[in-house]
Amino acid sequence: MITVHQSCRIFSGLLALLCAALPAMAAEEYVYDAVHSSVSFKARHLDISWIHGRFNEVDGKFSIDREDASKSSFQLTIKADSVDTANPARDEHLRQPDYFDTKQFPTIEFQSTKVKAIEGGFEVTGNFTMHGTTKEITFKLMGGKQIESRGVRRVGFSTELRLKRSDFGFDKNAIGPIGDEAIVIIDCEGMSK
Amino acid sequence: MPDGFVFAQAFFASMGVSVLVLLTPFALLRLTRSTPSLHNHSTVFSVPGSIAAGVIVGCHVLQFPWTWPPANAIERFLQLFVPGTLIVHLAVSLWSHTAGTIRLLRLLPSLACPLLILYGSVHLRAPLSVADHSLPGTVAAPLIIGSCTITLLAAVFTTQSLTRRTSPLITGLLITLTLPAAGISIMLAGYIKGGSAALPLAGSLLATVLGLRFLPHEPRRHALPDLALLLLFGLLMIGHFFGRISLLQAASLLGSPLLAAAIPLPQKFRSRHTGELRLRLLILAVLIAAQLALAAWEFSVRMKPLLA
16 A cells, blocks of 8 residues: 555656656757658859759758757758769769869768757757858758657758858859859758657 | 869879989989099989979979878878878988898888878778678778788889880889879869879879989999889779779789780890880880870779769
8 A cells, every 4th residue: 555655756756757757858859851851952153044953862860949049050061972963974973073072071061069949940050061061050940840640750941041152162263153152042951769 | 172283283294393303413413523422422312302303393282282181092192192102212322231131121111001091090990880781890901901011012023123124214104194194083083182183193203213314333233123013002092982993993003014024025025225215115005004094094984974
């Protein structure tokens, strides 16, 4: 038979356990869903039109704390070798050292350092590493709506980055007819771990 | 975009500076009628000095960024391998060593070359994902490093044995003239910056080889073919492992000057220095022209539509 005193002890123990678990539960952990996400880019050609491309192999994970956005984090790794502009010869050219130099710098990476909640999403600051050069960038990551589908919690985000290739150590002499600035469009969906 | 005028400027600027650095001390010593020992000391510095000065000026014309630490293969090649090789060349000339030490010192750049060029690249790392069908870095790296080192050592020993049979200046000249062809092949395969690095190297080496013809008693000329071969090998490694020149292309470019120097010539050509030089240059020209024609054809099929 459990006495009142024992019940109180069990209850307070459970409460303490619950309190300890709360901070861990507050952050939602997701992994990048490659099937429903894309990282694409476009750059000006001769300043009259756009060349479009995408990266086919991307990986990442993010942690979202809806109570305290500053505890959220975003990490993305793009395999530079997976560049695809629907032209195999151009893709081979882009993999060479005048452009991405994928044999020396196989990945393009982003790791957030500061996250702030804004209306409709987050303002994310972090280190973007491309072509062996790391720069701090800040962008608005819109979305964050969460749904549960077939027992898997999902969340979606999208953003657009404007990056200058010359800022990341790309050869200025090779910039030529392709504009220095590239617009990177990230549409990603995360699945709960 | 590649600019032929800038490439020509880089080539001739490196040549001009190298000739100046090579010949000025000799001219001054001759004018002042200095002692032979002073003459000898000056020659020790003149060859590596003229190559270094030519490469620096040529790279400056090409606007190569001198970033430290070097981040990619071409920067490691120009900022570490070329100076390192010249320092070894200087050390061998400057101090009197035993034959064994000299041989070991001269082997150092050959042993360091593959590792230095491939350092930090995917060729020496594990694959990024299971989807990668390449060999894991731990298995592939020793294989790549080993095969490159063995090939380079074989080429160095072949060059050294050829130097004993043919004039070192002829062998040096044949290897040096292959450098711009290697550069053009790398450029035609799509790596402009890597290929253009051949021009300052070729300009300064060519100036040194030709300049040494006016200094008949310069004993350091025997090391020139080795030096030219190391630079050619390093450049071809970059073209193959980071650019898109095939292994066959790289091997034939490396083999062409050695073949041109090795082919036995009839006695009537061998008795006259210029006759031998002309014939060997002709053989090299035929070999190089065939390879450049193939590279140009591949360029017109693959790369030209991208530049339109």
